[in-house]
Amino acid sequence: MQQNELTATEESQFTNSCAKRRGADGDRIFRWLTFLFAAAVLLILGLMIFEMTKESLPSITKFGGRFISGSNWDAVQEDFASLPFLYGSIVSSILAILLATPLSVATALFITEVAPNRIGTVAASLIELLAAIPSVIYGLWGILVMAPWLQRTIQPWLADHFGFLPFFSGAPYGVSMMAGVLILAIMIIPIITAISREVLLAVPQSQREAAVALGATKWEMIRIAVLPYGRSGILGGVILGLGRAIGETMAVTMVIGNTPQISLSLLSPAYTMPSVIANEFAEATNALHSSALMEIGLILLVVTLIINVFARLLIWKVTKGHKGGVA
Amino acid sequence: MNNAKVTLENMNVHFDSNHAVKSVSLDFMENTVTSIIGPSGCGKSTLLRSINRMHDLVPSAKVTGRILFDGMDLYDRSVDPVAIRRKIGMVFQKANPFPAMNIYDNVVAGYKLNNRMRRNESDEIVETSLKRVALWDEVKDRLKTSAMDLSGGQQQRLCIARTIAVQPEVILMDEPCSALDPIATLKIEELVEELKERFTIIIVTHNMQQAARVSDSTAFMYMGEMIENGPTKKIFTTPEHKQTEDYITGRFG
Ligand SMILES: Nc1ncnc2c1ncn2[C@@H]1O[C@H](COP(=O)(O)OP(=O)(O)OP(=O)(O)O)[C@@H](O)[C@H]1O
Ligand SMILES: [Mg+2]
Numbered sequence: 001m002q003q004n005e006l007t008a009t010e011e012s013q014f015t016n017s018c019a020k021r022r023g024a025d026g027d028r029i030f031r032w033l034t035f036l037f038a039a040a041v042l043l044i045l046g047l048m049i050f051e052m053t054k055e056s057l058p059s060i061t062k063f064g065g066r067f068i069s070g071s072n073w074d075a076v077q078e079d080f081a082s083l084p085f086l087y088g089s090i091v092s093s094i095l096a097i098l099l100a101t102p103l104s105v106a107t108a109l110f111i112t113e114v115a116p117n118r119i120g121t122v123a124a125s126l127i128e129l130l131a132a133i134p135s136v137i138y139g140l141w142g143i144l145v146m147a148p149w150l151q152r153t154i155q156p157w158l159a160d161h162f163g164f165l166p167f168f169s170g171a172p173y174g175v176s177m178m179a180g181v182l183i184l185a186i187m188i189i190p191i192i193t194a195i196s197r198e199v200l201l202a203v204p205q206s207q208r209e210a211a212v213a214l215g216a217t218k219w220e221m222i223r224i225a226v227l228p229y230g231r232s233g234i235l236g237g238v239i240l241g242l243g244r245a246i247g248e249t250m251a252v253t254m255v256i257g258n259t260p261q262i263s264l265s266l267l268s269p270a271y272t273m274p275s276v277i278a279n280e281f282a283e284a285t286n287a288l289h290s291s292a293l294m295e296i297g298l299i300l301l302v303v304t305l306i307i308n309v310f311a312r313l314l315i316w317k318v319t320k321g322h323k324g325g326v327a
Numbered sequence: 328m329n330n331a332k333v334t335l336e337n338m339n340v341h342f343d344s345n346h347a348v349k350s351v352s353l354d355f356m357e358n359t360v361t362s363i364i365g366p367s368g369c370g371k372s373t374l375l376r377s378i379n380r381m382h383d384l385v386p387s388a389k390v391t392g393r394i395l396f397d398g399m400d401l402y403d404r405s406v407d408p409v410a411i412r413r414k415i416g417m418v419f420q421k422a423n424p425f426p427a428m429n430i431y432d433n434v435v436a437g438y439k440l441n442n443r444m445r446r447n448e449s450d451e452i453v454e455t456s457l458k459r460v461a462l463w464d465e466v467k468d469r470l471k472t473s474a475m476d477l478s479g480g481q482q483q484r485l486c487i488a489r490t491i492a493v494q495p496e497v498i499l500m501d502e503p504c505s506a507l508d509p510i511a512t513l514k515i516e517e518l519v520e521e522l523k524e525r526f527t528i529i530i531v532t533h534n535m536q537q538a539a540r541v542s543d544s545t546a547f548m549y550m551g552e553m554i555e556n557g558p559t560k561k562i563f564t565t566p567e568h569k570q571t572e573d574y575i576t577g578r579f580g
Contacts, residue, residue: 211425215437216437228426228428229427
């Protein structure tokens with residue numbers, strides 16, 4: 001910020017004292033161009049929210065707050081409420097994050113702190129490759145391989161032994177909240193791992209040496225020096241993963257069962273916001289139905305925006321934490 | 328003969344093909360301060376870091392010869408480097424407190440690794456360690472604030488407090504004052520003077536006056552070799568080697 005102001009005043013002095021410098025024009029054009037692009041992004045976002053709100057108005061005026069708190073979704077009766085989708089999206093994403101985060105951080109730690117350099121590099125590029133696989137492929141694998149496998153093995157076992165818990169009650173369908181959570185976790189592990197790896201690589205060697213010189217073992221060094229130094233950055237990665245999980249459509253739609261219900265059981269099918277939009281938009285013949293889907297889209301957008309703002313704040317906190325000179 | 332705390336016997340360090348420390352033999356006496364001087368790149372840090380086995384972290388580094396600590400070979404198979412580093416502490420050129428911890432937690436960070444401790448015990452450790460580095464009066468009212476809010480000199484003294492809280496026997500210091508102003512430097516030098524009553528101190532420095540002021544013995548290194556070592560007074564008044572004389576009088580190169 002400050003630097004920008006400085007160059008701005010310097011530049012005006014230049015243009016006053018010297019004859020016009022050649023670089024100055026380019027500078028000004030560049031500044032305007034970047035401003036224009038930034039403004040365009042904001043404008044598009046604003047227009048999108050405006051348009052979606054407009055399209056959602058019939059549903060908003062008809063159902064009001066009941067649209068968020070209610071759980072009925074009936075296209076024939078034209079009675080719409082979004083809670084099961086909100087529930088499905090948030091629960092599946094949060095469970096996926098809870099599952100993926102420890103695995104991802106452990107993988108990143110293995111790559112940066114434990115594995116020999118060469119193996120670490122290979123593992124890192126493999127993981128980045130995983131992040132590039134289209135989600136429909138994950139979905140296909142999920143529905144053809146994972147869901148039937150869950151139905152045959154894990155789910156009956158859980159129902160037999162832990163069926164008394166509400167989380168594992170009911171019949172094993174295969175396609176279920178559990179399948180959705182697993183597929184999401186598999187999809188976001190590469191993202192969180194890649195970000196965590198970057199963050200861990202940025203931990204200065206002097207921090208590791210400080211811990212080791214105090215007589216820390218490798219694990220103690222990770223615990224007292226490496227992880228605390230990188231924790232906000234890793235948290236930023238986790239939140240980006242959460243954003244990805246909430247917005248993920250294709251793979252989840254293929255395995256979660258697409259049933260608008262709120263059930264504590266991980267074995268029961270569920271439904272998410274992106275899935276219902278993708279599934280029903282083409283068939284939404286009456287205006288209220290498509291308006292209700294639009295409103296779900298609006299809610300999804302708002303939830304995603306909130307998560308992103310949260311991530312920005314965290315990243316800002318990370319950079320602020322580096323004041324005081326220790327590199 | 329002797330009451331040498333640490334002895335280097337024909338010690339060599341290689342980084343792949345780079346022979347950084349060449350057959351150095353040297354005694355470090357108990358409860359004395361030894362300074363290691365020499366031009367940049369001559370292998371001072373490399374020598375120092377082999378004493379607490381920091382080179383274990385660098386895959387390309389290879390240490391040969393022997394380093395004895397109380398007569399025990401530090402590079403023997405049976406020796407646990409982690410246990411060694413608890414007895415041989417190290418202070419670095421750039422103060423490196425843990426930024427995510429407050430002052431209090433920084434002081435006990437190392438101590439906590441070795442000891443399960445109760446609250447009042449850790450309070451005591453913090454107080455005595457900070458008093459010993461003359462930082463207590465400056466920070467006693469803000470022990471729970473971030474260590475990063477301290478000045479550079481205070482941070483370096485905090486790092487020394489963190490090191491002595493582990494109760495080592497030897498303290499290695501690698502240019503501990505090179506990032507500090509003269510007053511902060513003076514404080515650290517006074518501190519070194521006091522610490523030698525309890526610890527054996529080996530200090531690398533680029534500052535000739537500092538070496539002359541704080542150390543009992545001085546060793547001069549050049550291009551990986553130990554050229555000359557002996558009582559500081561002798562090295563600074565009647566050095567035997569021309570190279571040593573040129574270096575300490577600043578006529579070097
Ligand atoms: N981690 C390392 N990997 C490879 N080579 C190294 C490493 N550390 C030091 N060296 C090499 O060892 C030699 C001695 O370096 P060292 O850091 O010990 O010098 P120094 O005397 O401490 O210099 P300075 O006064 O600048 O700190 C140099 O040639 C350096 O390039
Ligand atoms: Mg050095």
